Amino acid sequence: ECFSQPKDEL
């Protein structure tokens, strides 16, 4: 998960 915006965000 080093690339994306945290999945708990909108």
Next chain:
Amino acid sequence: MNVFRFAGDMTHLFSVLVLLLKIYATKSCSGISLKTQELYALVFLTRYLDLLTDFISLYNTVMKLVFISSSLAIVWCMRAHPVVRRTYDKDQDTFRHYTLVAGSLVLALLFHDRFTIREVCWAFSIYLEAVAILPQLVLLQRSRNVDNLTGQYVFFLGAYRAFYILNWIYRYFTEQHFSRWIPWIAGLVQTGLYADFFYYYYLSWKNNVKLQLPA
């Protein structure tokens, strides 16, 4: 959830509400770029695919549904509403937005977390969101006289991005979210795009005059 993230979500929500208010109250979408609204609808539809598979919190689910439905409603109004669609500045809203879609897709295919449909879509939505405001900024620039609600819409959108950056800085120091450099770059690009607008918005607010962007 920290205070910056919450403030970011709320200003994002305000921006959508201001836009809906403008369209419903004035029955007009003049000054609003349909292309930007279509890009946002695409951003939300591709990013929130996880609605179907994961549950994070009631808050997240409700907000995602609000963003998807409001963006689709705005696009529908501008395209199909018998009164509103006639006020759309079609001739001035000429930004070739499909180039943004194509560019974001290429970037997403090259740089993503894992090569799965969901991860590529997620990355695509991050890139596209960073540039989706461009057609709106170009239209604002062309229409010169910007009505208050349209100015506030863009102001709240910019505030949302600024709060998200603060949120990431906060999370950087409080959690172990280290190498998340893609949203950092995308977020900075997007916030940078607003900097110019913010400056003129501030001037118009300070001098209490109508917002006017330079030619």
